[in-house]
Amino acid sequence: MVQKQSTTRESDADISTTGVVLTAETPGDALVSLNIDATADASYALDVSPTGDAGDWFDGEETYDQADVDDPQDIRDTFIAGDAYVRIRVTDVAAAGETADITIQQAH
Numbered sequence: 001m002v003q004k005q006s007t008t009r010e011s012d013a014d015i016s017t018t019g020v021v022l023t024a025e026t027p028g029d030a031l032v033s034l035n036i037d038a039t040a041d042a043s044y045a046l047d048v049s050p051t052g053d054a055g056d057w058f059d060g061e062e063t064y065d066q067a068d069v070d071d072p073q074d075i076r077d078t079f080i081a082g083d084a085y086v087r088i089r090v091t092d093v094a095a096a097g098e099t100a101d102i103t104i105q106q107a108h
Helices: none
Strands: 004-016 021-027 029-039 045-050 058-064 072-081 085-094 099-107
Touching: 004 021, 021 045, 021 099, 029 085, 045 072, 058 072, 085 099
Parallel strands: none
Antiparallel strands: 004 099, 021 085, 029 072, 029 099, 045 058, 045 085
């Protein structure tokens, strides 16, 4: 079976305010790799949606709380995404001016 890969990336995303920092469309049943490389500690949530429409998101499918992860400035996770859309939200902010490089890679 031939696999395709795709990447969605946001460089220097502002993590000093709460809200969505990156959204990616997936074909469903994709192997997804999440990488967050931040300049300071922050907390994040991974949300999923079948349509990507506002109000159609399941918030907090996975959470990355800075108090619970080994290194909140270097978060790595891999999972199977069954939904068509995934997004990353900042839920607990860093100081003003702090940023993160966020990458969502998919194999499908």
